[in-house]
Amino acid sequence: MKAxxxxxxxxxxxxxxKAADVLAEFGVEYKAFVISAHxxxxxxxxTIREIEKDGFEVIIAxxxxxxxLPGVIAGHTVLPVVGVPLECVTPGKSNGLGGMDxxxxxxxxxxxxxxxxxxxxxxxxxxxxxxxxxxxxxxxxKEKLLSFRKKLAEDAKANGGLGYEF
Numbered sequence: 001m002k003a004x005x006x007x008x009x010x011x012x013x014x015x016x017x018k019a020a021d022v023l024a025e026f027g028v029e030y031k032a033f034v035i036s037a038h039x040x041x042x043x044x045x046x047t048i049r050e051i052e053k054d055g056f057e058v059i060i061a062x063x064x065x066x067x068x069l070p071g072v073i074a075g076h077t078v079l080p081v082v083g084v085p086l087e088c089v090t091p092g093k094s095n096g097l098g099g100m101d102x103x104x105x106x107x108x109x110x111x112x113x114x115x116x117x118x119x120x121x122x123x124x125x126x127x128x129x130x131x132x133x134x135x136x137x138x139x140x141x142k143e144k145l146l147s148f149r150k151k152l153a154e155d156a157k158a159n160g161g162l163g164y165e166f
Contacts, residue, residue: 022127064088
């Protein structure tokens with residue numbers, strides 16, 4: 001079970017580490033790459049080829065602004081790609097769009113080259129989706145996921161899921 005995590009800038013590392021943490025929690029091997037789709041296209045394609053040869057089975061790709069990275073990756077592989085739209089923030093300054101530009105770029109892929117998408121900055125959900133994708137093939141991972149979901153339900157019930165009094 002292997003997942004690759006791509007992001008275009010070191011400034012995205014803090015957000016994308018949340019995906020790595022979830023994968024580690026479920027025992028999924030992962031490797032992370034910082035490669036810009038615009039600045040290092042050849043390196044990106046070469047890296048995609050290498051992870052395919054190395055048995056990786058799902059890709060999580062985070063990107064901001066035009067958010068081309070997930071789509072470019074999807075155009076070069078048939079592995080499932082989960083896009084994480086990121087808000088592009090220079091320290092102390094936002095680009096003013098709050099990540100909506102990235103979200104729309106990720107979800108508006110051309111026909112036949114899909115990219116799954118999660119909410120803006122929600123790298124954790126990208127990893128949970130990657131785990132679900134892998135769980136189709138790996139029964140032991142499916143069992144971990146079912147246990148995780150059962151605990152979520154139990155926690156919800158313990159926190160007033162049957163009714164809440166004010």
